[in-house]
Structures are given as C-alpha cells and as structure tokens.
Amino acid sequence: MKKVLTIAGSDCSGGAGIQADLKTMMAHKVYGMSAITSLTAQNTTGVYGISDVTPDFLANELECIFDDIFPDAVKIGMVSNSELIRTIADKLKKYKPKNIVLDPVMVSTSGSRLLEEEASASLINILMPLADIITPNIPEAEVLSSMKISKAEEMVEAAKVISDKLDGRTAVLVKGGHDLNTANDLLYCDERAVWFEGERINNDNTHGTGCTLSSAIACNLAMENDMASAVENAKKYISGALKDGLNLGKGSGPLNHAFWLDINR
Numbered sequence: 001m002k003k004v005l006t007i008a009g010s011d012c013s014g015g016a017g018i019q020a021d022l023k024t025m026m027a028h029k030v031y032g033m034s035a036i037t038s039l040t041a042q043n044t045t046g047v048y049g050i051s052d053v054t055p056d057f058l059a060n061e062l063e064c065i066f067d068d069i070f071p072d073a074v075k076i077g078m079v080s081n082s083e084l085i086r087t088i089a090d091k092l093k094k095y096k097p098k099n100i101v102l103d104p105v106m107v108s109t110s111g112s113r114l115l116e117e118e119a120s121a122s123l124i125n126i127l128m129p130l131a132d133i134i135t136p137n138i139p140e141a142e143v144l145s146s147m148k149i150s151k152a153e154e155m156v157e158a159a160k161v162i163s164d165k166l167d168g169r170t171a172v173l174v175k176g177g178h179d180l181n182t183a184n185d186l187l188y189c190d191e192r193a194v195w196f197e198g199e200r201i202n203n204d205n206t207h208g209t210g211c212t213l214s215s216a217i218a219c220n221l222a223m224e225n226d227m228a229s230a231v232e233n234a235k236k237y238i239s240g241a242l243k244d245g246l247n248l249g250k251g252s253g254p255l256n257h258a259f260w261l262d263i264n265r
C-alpha cells in the first residue's frame with residue numbers, strides 16, 4: 001500500500017487542512033499520516049483561533065513518521081511561521097522523501113491570514129525549492145510573481161516567473177478557482193505550459209478545495225503517476241467533489257469526498 005504524509009494545520013470543522021487531506025487519501029486508497037503544524041478553531045464562516053505547535057513538537061512528529069513508516073509522497077499545507085518552516089526543511093533534507101507537493105497556504109477562503117507576514121520569505125526561499133510541485137491559487141501566484149493576473153496569458157507568465165525563481169526544478173500549478181468565469185488550471189513543468197480545463201461549477205461551497213487538490217496530486221504521485229497525469233486525475237477528483245453539491249454550514253461549506261468511493265466501488 002502506498003503511504004502519504006500531510007504536514008498541515010487542523011481544521012476542526014473538517015473541511016480543509018489535515019482533515020480534508022486524510023479524507024482525500026482514504027478515497028484514493030492510500031495510507032494517510034499527518035504531522036500537525038497548527039490547531040485552528042474554524043468553520044465554514046471563518047477562522048476564530050490559531051494555536052501553532054512548537055518547532056520541537058513538529059520535529060518530534062516528523063521523526064516519528066520518517067523513522068517508522070516512510071511516505072511515498074508528502075503534501076505540505078498551512079505552516080504559519082518561519083521556525084516551523086525551517087523545522088520542516090531540516091527534516092526533508094535529512095530524510096529526502098520523494099514527491100513533495102507544497103500548497104502555499106496564505107489566506108483562507110474566508111479571508112483570514114494563515115501565514116504570518118514575516119514568514120512569506122522563508123516559505124519562498126527555504127521550503128519551495130525543496131518541493132517537486134507548488135500549487136498557488138491566483139492571489140498567491142500574484143504574491144509569488146509580484147505580478148497582477150487578470151487573464152490566462154498572465155497565469156502562464158506568472159508561473160514562468162515563479163519557476164525561474166526556483167531554478168526551474170519545481171513544477172508550478174497556478175489554480176484558476178479564483179477566476180470567476182472558468183476553472184482552468186495551468187501547469188508549468190519542464191519549461192512547458194499545460195492547461196487543465198475545468199468546467200466552472202456553480203457551487204460556493206469551496207472550503208478546502210486547495211487542500212484537497214494538493215493532497216490528490218500527492219496521492220497520484222505516490223501511485224507512480226507522472227506530474228501531468230497526477231494533476232489531471234486530481235482535477236477530476238476536485239471537480240467531482242464540487243459537483244456533488246454538498247451544502248453544510250452557514251458559510252462556504254466543505255466538499256463531499258465520499259462521492260469517489262461511490263463511483264469507484
């Protein structure tokens with residue numbers, strides 16, 4: 001059985017963070033593990049509290065996992081401060097896992113900062129170069145490329161700028177969920193731009209879409225798919241979960257991961 005590790009924050013309401021990641025892993029029939037970076041008190045309406053674990057505790061979690069059940073892929077999500085970012089980078093350099101997917105979580109769908117302002121530079125300079133793929137949404141890609149993105153060509157341009165900053169070694173997937181007309185994602189990998197077209201689904205319940213997509217990519221890489229196939233399959237997963245139309249909570253609700261179990265029974 002393939003094994004996948006998520007290093008991310010906990011969302012007590014189950015829509016995003018490690019809860020979304022573990023649900024995605026279960027649906028992909030891989031063995032899921034989680035190193036928690038932060039506890040969040042949040043629901044579909046907002047984030048009401050954040051309590052980071054200490055760097056020593058995160059180091060302990062990562063040692064426990066890597067020394068015992070070595071993952072075939074690693075997904076990294078919310079890591080709110082520089083010390084935690086450095087802790088993860090140290091362990092990745094020590095254990096050298098393959099298939100690292102980094103979702104540069106900066107701001108939640110509900111508008112709360114999940115990355116301290118001073119930590120952006122550490123995320124970019126210390127953690128991103130260790131990743132095989134990073135998955136910014138449009139606002140995150142704007143920050144990373146220092147560009148404004150208002151059309152498809154600018155998604156390609158921004159992905160190239162980000163890729164160059166990472167010496168071209170890391171694939172860049174600019175997600176199009178924040179474009180109000182389409183839902184096309186752009187993969188820039190090995191100096192080639194590939195579009196993954198998605199039908200725009202009329203569903204405001206998008207809490208956890210980024211977490212879910214990056215975990216699904218990690219699962220697919222663990223299952224030995226190449227990068228483009230991993231993104232293509234992950235895109236099918238997220239589209240299906242959105243289309244299912246689950247509607248929970250008073251705000252932007254979570255996805256239904258169980259749909260995948262039904263269609264793959």
Ligand SMILES: Nc1ncnc2c1ncn2[C@@H]1O[C@H](COP(=O)(O)OP(=O)(O)O)[C@@H](O)[C@H]1O
Binds near residue numbers: 235239
């Ligand atoms: N309304 C939608 N219809 C179809 N796909 C969507 C929709 N919203 C988001 N997606 C897809 O969900 C994934 C996550 O994208 P996005 O919402 O941009 O990321 P984030 O959750 O990090 O903000 C992408 O594959 C994107 O295309």
Ligand SMILES: Cc1ncc(COP(=O)(O)O)c(N)n1
Binds near residue numbers: 017107
């Ligand atoms: C613990 C945690 N990690 C990540 C997100 C971002 O998810 P989204 O942008 O889909 O709200 C979140 N809200 N909470």
